[in-house]
Amino acid sequence: MLIAQITDVHLGFDPDNPGELNRQRLDQVLNVLCQGPNRPDLLLATGDLADKGDPESYRQLKEALGICPFPVWPCLGNHDDRTNFLQQFPEIPTADGFAQYEVDLGPLRLIVLDTLEEGRHGGAFCDTRARWLTERLDEQVEKPVILVMHHPPFEAGIQWMDIHPEEPWVRRVASALAGRGQVRAVLCGHLHRPMVTQWSGTTLAVCPSTAPQLALDLRPIDPDAPDGRAMIVADPPGFAFHWWNGRDLVTHFETADNHVTLAKFDARMQPLVRGLFSERR
Template sequence: MNNGVLIAQITDTHVGFEPEAEDEEFNFVRFREVLEHLLAQSTRPDMLVLSGDITDGGQRECYERVRRLLATCPFPVAIIPGNHDNREELLRAFPDCPTENGFVQYARQIGELRVLCLDSFDPERHGGAFCDVRAAWLERELNSHRDTPTLIFMHHPPVVAGIDWMDPRPEEPWFRRFHETVAGHRQIVAIEAGHLHRPLHSSVVGIPLSVTPAVAPAVSLDLSPMDAEHADGRAIVATEPPFYSLHLWRGGVLASHFQPVGPWQTLARFDKTLEPMMRGLFGERH
């Protein structure tokens, strides 16, 4: 992209939730529609990041379906695992995906922006993980490029969002380790995550954090406490529209856009009737 770097993010596709449906599966159809919408944009991203939960159960055939779909992308695709994924099957389908000490994490330089893809997956739990090995890798990457603007992608947001059944404990050890690792690194412009199936804006030791909503159905927004022993009938998951995001780095500033995909009606187009308004808007820039 001219005059900047544009990175797309798609997360939580959960392909394989209905494995018998194959290419007509609800989640796969939503993924295909999101990718088609992204590819139809007049401005193409410099890179696409798939930030985890690519499949729903780590099935080999689901990664193959995703691989075939991504073959249509005319730009690089970076992939990291989520808690529903399987590292071995992911790497079987995407053998060019780099690893570090067994973790799917790596760095990419896109123009003046450095992108760090971090593996926060622990196969033993739903929540995230960030062990000493991963922390040492991230520390090395950050220390070796202290003057390069850096964007971190990971599946699990290292914050408590307030959705009780999705949240980890506030005192999670991996939270503390991650916060300590990134603290003081002023070159980190933002942290981008998935996992919550909802949009979220927060911060980690002063670093902006945002969560891209899912391609799969959304987690319903309910910030009231939950008692796991007493079902209260609250909404848990809803078929809100699928999303992707676009992260634009330009002029030393990061702007993140969240795009829903659906059969929306266009209410206005830039035709001759809108030229006076546009001339006035552009005239205010002088």
């Protein structure tokens, strides 16, 4: 099973521009997913779908996603507006008023969380949402689970985007996952860069954004002393593939730029391929 992930689309950042850069970058990624060699079985869209949470941006998002010949399962980020999103995507399930739900994929379960607290940049996960997650995890303890949410619950080292690892919402998610061996991975967005870490006994992967990326600068930052460092960079639009091979979830990060081919599978490369396959037997 091949699961694609996009995140941090930020449609409507330049609302009066019919050729908005963020829409172009989104379309570029979707074209790769739909027309490329690795067409996924489904697509996760992990939050900050609209930059200002306005209805028009969600209308454009629905239009853009309409080319996808596979299901799309979204979640909400801090730039999103829950009411406006659900008006445009009424088919997305809710629980206790939050846009969180589960999807049965046969060999896997997706559990999609809502970590939005409107007006707050960082994540949120209240007792109500935590209780719902605990109940879902209690229902099936053997079937592998992939947890999906916008906000990564760990310190990444980019201080101006970091959270405190002991924030209450982080503790609630960690408590729900404690001892849950069926949770094979947590998939997030928000940080506009590819990252992988271990968290709460499982693997956590952060998808790069379709919108421009964060600059990689791990130096301490002083909020009261602007130092001219790069913060946002025009790196290519990114996305992720998560391949479930029946045992493990393997994550690949990719960009939607054109790739220069230096070798292809032809008669010259055939002996190498044959040799590699022979070693597997």
